[in-house]
Each structure stands twice: as C-alpha cells, then as structure tokens.
Amino acid sequence: MTSGICGRNNTGICHCDGWTGKDGVSAMEYRNDRNGEKLSILGFGCMRFTKNGNAIDIDKAEKEIMAAYNAGVNYFDTAYIYQGSEAAIGEIFERNHIRDKINIATKLPQYMISNRKAIDKYFDEELSRLRTDHVDYYLMHHLTDVAMWESLKSVGIEEWIKEKKACGQIRNIGFSYHGNTVNFLKILNDYDWDFCQIQYNYLDEVTQAGVEGLKAAAKKGIPVVIMEPLRGGKLVNMLPEKARKAIAESDRGFTPAEWAFRWLWNQPEVTVVLSGMNSVEMVEENVKTASSAKVGDLTEEDFKLIEKVKTAISEKEKVGCTGCRYCMPCPKGVDIPGTFRAYNTMFSESKKEGRFQFAQTVGLTREPAFATQCVGCGKCEQHCPQSIDIRNKLKEADKALRPIHYKIGINIARKYMFRKKRGT
C-alpha cells in the first residue's frame, strides 16, 4: 500500500497503487460516483461481523477491514440497525487513522421516523458512533414503496438533506431499496439522488428494482451500489446439484461466488458490489475476483452457463413466471409477478425466504397488492406469454405464502407502519 495522489483515484486518497494480491493479480478496480470520485468495485458490507456473545469481535473485524483497506477497498457500508456495527467501524477507522482515506455509507432508519426531530436524533447518534463529523454516503434505509418516501417528505426530509449537504455533514444522499420495479422507478425519479442501493444478482434480474431499475438509474448518471450479490449466500450454498455440476464442468474454473460477482461487474451500470466479509480469506478471495473482473468480460458461453444455472434453480419452482410484467397493471392492484416470485422462492430456496420476500415486496407496500383482491376478470391471462393459469395459481400462491399466522403478522405490521407514517 502506498499513500499520496493516485492515478486511478482523483480523491487524492490512494491505497491501491502497486498493490498486488497473493497471486500477483492486479490492483483493485474503481468506478466513478456522480462527482467523479473513484469507488472500489468491491465494497465492505459491515453487517456480518463475527460476534463474541452479543458484541462484535473487534480485533477480528479490524483484521478483516484492514485487509480490505490495504487491498484498495474504500467503501464501507453499515446502518443504524446493524447491531454494534457503526461503533465498531468507527473505532477501527479511528484506531488506524484511516477515516479520511475511506468512504462511510450508513443509513437513516426511516421506518422509525415520525417527525423531523427524530431525523436529527438518529443522525447525530450515528455520527457519534462512527466517530466522525460527516457521512460520505447517506441512505434512506429500506424503502419498499413510494409511500415511505412520501411519508419522509411530509416530515421535511428534503429540507433536512439540503441543510446537511450544505454544511458538509452529508456528502452524497441516496436510498436503499427492497420493493418492486414500479415503485423503485417512482422514487428514483422523484428526487435528485446522488446514488442508490438495490438488491441485484442473476436471480433478481427481473425482480426488485431489477435490470430495468439499474439501467434507469445509470441513465440518470446515478451510481448503483449492489447488495445481496449472492442472494444471502444462496447462490453459493444452496445451488441445486445440476447447477453445481454445470459450474464445476466449466473451463473457466470460477467458483459459484465468482460467477455471481463477475455477472455483476460485467455490467457497466454497476458501481460497487457489497460483500459481507467475515474472514480475511474471504476478503482476499473477493479482492482477487474484483481485481480481475472487467466490464464486458463474460462471453456468450459464460452467459449460457449462467442461464443453465438459472434453469436448474427454476426447475425447482412452482410457476413458470419470468417476471416480464406483461400482465400488469392488474385493475385491482394485485402484484402478480411479485406474488409468483415469492411463491417460487419458497421451493427454490426455503419457505421462510419466500415468505420474507413476499412481506418485503408485496405484503408491506402501502397500497395492498394481495392475491385475494383478484376479482377474476381474466385480463392478465390474455397477456401472459407463458400462458399461466394466473387466477388459480394466485390462489394457490396466496394460500402458501400467507398461512393464518403470517396474515396476522403482516396485518399488524401494516397497521403499525402506516399508522406511524401518518404521524398519529
């Protein structure tokens, strides 16, 4: 590691020049943010540090963070609700005198906000935990619906952001997103964002914000940070046998994780990919991939292999929905592809994961989008290129996704969230 002005990094912060990994691979790749500052394409997700009881094992976390820093990683992502994380990284950055050499991304727990005073309270607490006087990339955490953003606007968030940017306490403002594509586009187009963060991987190409959301953000010049590149580890640990075999037989010799990362970095619209690294070995492995992954690297053969893997995963699914959205909008507001996606996830991954996904993308949007709202008009089926028996499949999916205790849970959560959003 060297210091000083870096040819690849016009922030004046250099920790990449001359770095070579264990196998002599080249230095970390960087991509620009909206102001032309260089961000390492590999970001450190600070949510999964190893714990000693309830507390983060700070010495271990320090080794991992410093290994990443020394390899050129300059983007560290945390959040108010990641237990102990802000305080831990604040301590590590201070102890190693690197605060000014890296970027901190953290998040406003917008779901806990009911007035302007609360925004200040959480933000000040975050600065204090992080031992800093500014946040480089600040996000509205976990928006799933445009109504959540509207609710923040109603308590004066726009004015607040303006003030914080003017005084330098926030350098870039963005949002992290977990809803459907339609709501993502609405939020994206409603404000002059500096960046955004989405769940994206080769399985989520047409769900969540999806490739459509990614490209729309890039078209507006907004950098996109990627979370869940491995779908919470599913693209590594829970691949069906057929998918594993296809990967093992490829001449490329990439690991399942490498395929997932390389698929992302192959796309110029992707800026930073977050990885929740909790061992030095994992840091080294990811850095090695990030140091050799380039836009346009993947060949037609590679894409064929990824399709094979996706097919092997989808063979375990229940409905052949591709997420094309030709059936939308439903006049009764049913989120048809969102419901099928979550239903399929129950079989390709796990019941729990499918229901969790359903709660995030369908169950907790302000406008209810449940399959039970279907009146059976059949309009959707006329447009479905997969000839899916949508009306019946919706009934089947809803029954599986919302057993009685989930129904009650989602209803309570909806009452709580939307009562709070009205400030009552």
Ligand code: SF4
């Ligand atoms: S059949 Fe049901 S889901 Fe399909 S468009 Fe009509 S109301 Fe919507």
Ligand code: SF4
């Ligand atoms: S049109 Fe058919 S395949 Fe496309 S999203 Fe709707 S249900 Fe799925």
